[in-house]
Amino acid sequence: MPKPNNEKEALMEKLDLTYRTTVHPEDAKNVRQIVESSGFFNDSEIEIAVELVQELLQKGEVSGYYFVFAENNGRCIAYTCFGPIPATQSSYDLYWIAVHDDFRGQGIGRKILEYTEKLIGRMGGTRVYIETSGRKQYLPTRKFYASCGYSLVARLDDFYAPGDAKIIYVKPLRG
Amino acid sequence: MPKPNNEKEALMEKLDLTYRTTVHPEDAKNVRQIVESSGFFNDSEIEIAVELVQELLQKGEVSGYYFVFAENNGRCIAYTCFGPIPATQSSYDLYWIAVHDDFRGQGIGRKILEYTEKLIGRMGGTRVYIETSGRKQYLPTRKFYASCGYSLVARLDDFYAPGDAKIIYVKPLRG
Numbered sequence: 044m045p046k047p048n049n050e051k052e053a054l055m056e057k058l059d060l061t062y063r064t065t066v067h068p069e070d071a072k073n074v075r076q077i078v079e080s081s082g083f084f085n086d087s088e089i090e091i092a093v094e095l096v097q098e099l100l101q102k103g104e105v106s107g108y109y110f111v112f113a114e115n116n117g118r119c120i121a122y123t124c125f126g127p128i129p130a131t132q133s134s135y136d137l138y139w140i141a142v143h144d145d146f147r148g149q150g151i152g153r154k155i156l157e158y159t160e161k162l163i164g165r166m167g168g169t170r171v172y173i174e175t176s177g178r179k180q181y182l183p184t185r186k187f188y189a190s191c192g193y194s195l196v197a198r199l200d201d202f203y204a205p206g207d208a209k210i211i212y213v214k215p216l217r218g
Numbered sequence: 219m220p221k222p223n224n225e226k227e228a229l230m231e232k233l234d235l236t237y238r239t240t241v242h243p244e245d246a247k248n249v250r251q252i253v254e255s256s257g258f259f260n261d262s263e264i265e266i267a268v269e270l271v272q273e274l275l276q277k278g279e280v281s282g283y284y285f286v287f288a289e290n291n292g293r294c295i296a297y298t299c300f301g302p303i304p305a306t307q308s309s310y311d312l313y314w315i316a317v318h319d320d321f322r323g324q325g326i327g328r329k330i331l332e333y334t335e336k337l338i339g340r341m342g343g344t345r346v347y348i349e350t351s352g353r354k355q356y357l358p359t360r361k362f363y364a365s366c367g368y369s370l371v372a373r374l375d376d377f378y379a380p381g382d383a384k385i386i387y388v389k390p391l392r393g
Binding site for chain 2: 211
């Protein structure tokens with residue numbers, strides 16, 4: 044049998060996604076590996092991502108955090124973290140969405156986001172908010188959200204730091 | 219001696235504000251009385267206000283909450299609650315500002331807000347954000363923020379509920 048050109052091509056051929064929303068103790072490690080793999084997040088951001096899993100494991104739904112994990116042949120390769128926004132009737136925040144670097148460019152982000160939106164709709168959510176940075180590094184991220192039907196509703200200049208704006212996107216869900 | 223026309227007038231004559239930032243166990247009760255007195259907040263909002271005091275008392279500065287209490291002749295009559303916004307370099311949120319109804323209309327809100335801004339500046343903060351509702355009921359609140367130098371930077375329609383927008387104000391602090 045011919046050997047595949049590279050490992051990524053081999054992985055693409057085998058893509059067979061399943062989703063789960065129950066969170067297991069090993070998901071702290073899974074989340075760390077996924078967010079580290081992108082090379083996109085700094086150490087404190089990685090710690091925050093892992094802490095949200097730990098908070099869910101400790102407190103359950105009281106934590107306010109919900110997760111979707113996407114698995115491919117038993118390997119956890121992408122996830123989202125989201126939850127209802129306190130003091131709102133039915134608005135939700137998407138706190139995290141990340142795909143393992145080995146599996147980028149295959150539409151997995153879009154698929155897990157669509158799955159997450161359906162879940163939020165079933166939970167009674169009517170609007171999904173996403174906050175991200177206005178820095179150049181996040182241009183592909185912002186384009187991704189726009190292509191998934193999110194509208195830019197606010198830009199808070201110098202929010203994260205001088206020159207680093209917070210951009211807020213929203214997508215109303217259809218019932 | 220002539221009797222004052224009403225109790226409020228008597229209180230106005232005696233106004234002698236002092237500020238403190240240390241939080242005492244009885245401040246849970248003080249905060250409850252202040253926010254209840256306005257008739258402005260619903261039960262769950264009142265509980266949230268009190269819980270922030272309890273979280274500070276339990277966890278200290280790790281809670282992320284800081285308070286200023288204004289006292290008049292030993293009675294706690296106004297307060298603010300604020301804190302650094304996680305993942306930002308020097309942005310702060312003003313979570314709560316409230317003046318006991320017995321003492322409204324005397325510029326106490328403006329004074330405690332100015333005191334709070336100075337404190338945030340000393341803590342290294344460069345921008346203060348305030349989020350509030352777009353509902354009619356909050357028009358005096360929004361006018362108050364505008365008159366204190368806050369600029370409207372974002373309006374998120376239907377954020378809190380259908381027809382109830384979130385309005386975001388910001389004030390850059392001068393060093």
